[in-house]
Amino acid sequence: MGWRILYIDEGEYLSLYLDNIKIKNKEENRELVVPIHDLHTLIVDNYRTVLSTHLLNALTKYNVNVVLCNVSHMPQSLLVPVSGNKNAPLMLRRQLAWSEDVKRTVHQSMVKAKIQNQIELLAHADIGGETILRLKEFVKEVMPGDKTNREGLAAKMYFRALFGPDFKRFAEDVTNAGLNYGYSIFRSQISKTVLAKGLNPCLAFFHQGPNNQFNLSDDFLEPFRPLVDHYVYENLRDQKILNREHKTALIRQSTLKVRFNGKKQTFFNAANQYVDTIVSFAETGDRDKLRHPVIDFHDL
Secondary structure (H helix, E strand, C coil): CCCCEEEECCCCCEEECCCCEEEEEECEEEEEEHHEEEEEEEEEEECCCCCCCHHHHHHCCCCCCEECCCCCCCCCEEECCCCCCHHHHHHHHHHHHHHHHHHHHHHHHHHHHHHHHHHHHHHHCCCCCCCCHHHHHHHHHHHHHHCCCHHHHCCCCCHHHHHHHCCCCCCCCCHHHHHHHHHHHHHHHHHHHHHHHCCCCHHHHHHHCCCCCCCCHHHHHHHHHHHHHHHHHHCCCCCCCCHHHHHHHHHHHHHCCCEECCCEHHHHHHHHHHHHHHHHHHHHHCCHHHHCEEECCCCC
16 A cells, blocks of 8 residues: 655646656656655646546556546546456445444444544644533434434534634635545545445445445545544634645645554554444444544644
8 A cells, every 4th residue: 555645736747657657847847756656645736737548547556546636726536447346246235235223333333433533622622611511412312323413413513613603614715625625635535445445435324425426435534524624723714715735734634643443553544444344343243343533633
C-alpha cells in the first residue's frame, strides 16, 4: 500500500515514465518524477491539467486513489478500474446476505462511535459543556438502526456548539466549504479501501442514497468526520475563502493517527482494519469483533 498523497494544482501535463508519474510544467520549465508505488492518493485540482491514458491505466492497476476536482476546486470524480477485484462477485453475494439485524446493530454502533468522537472534540476545545452532557445521554439512547435519530439531533447540537448558534450545515460559507472538501477527501480514501477489498460501495449498512455510488464508504466515514471538523474549527472560522493552504492542510488531516483496536496508527491503516472488522462482524455476528476508531485530539 502506498503512503504518499500527491496534490496537483499547477502541473500542466502528467504522463507515465516507466513506473513513475512525470509531472511537467512548461511555464516554470521544470519536471518532477514520483514513483507510482509510493502513492496512496493523487488529487488533481487544476481543470487544465492533462493526464495521459497510459498513466490513468497504470494508476488503476496499482490501486491509487485518484481524485479529480471540478472548476470550483471541489472533489468530483474518482477513477475506478473496470476489472475491479476478483473477489467482487463473491463479496456482492455476501453483502446481499447481511441480515437486517446485523445492519441495524452496525448502524447503532457507528452512530455511537461518531457521537463519542464529537464529544471528544468539544471537550478538547473546552466548549459546549451542556452539549457534551446531552451528547453523552444520546450515546446511551442510540437504538439499533438509530430509530430515534440520535445522530441527527446530536449533529445539530454539536455543530452549533462548535461553530456558533447561527451555523447551518450546507450553507454557502467557508466553514461548510472546508467541511465538504475534507469529508470528500476522507471519503475517497475510504472508497479506495472498500473497492480494494472487492466490496460493492453501493450496498451499505445504513446509507441508502439512490444516486450515491458510495453509500458504504459513507458508513465507514462517520466516526472519522471529527478529524475534519477539528481542522475547520481551529483554522477556518474567521476566514473568508477556502484557499490552497487550507485544502492541503485538510488533505494532511488524513495522514494523522487515530486509535484503533487499542493501537495508535495512521488513518490509512485504521480505515483498512476498520472495514475488515465491520465486515467480519457482519459475517459472524460476533459482537466482540465490533471495533471503532477513537480520536484523541490531544495527541494529534
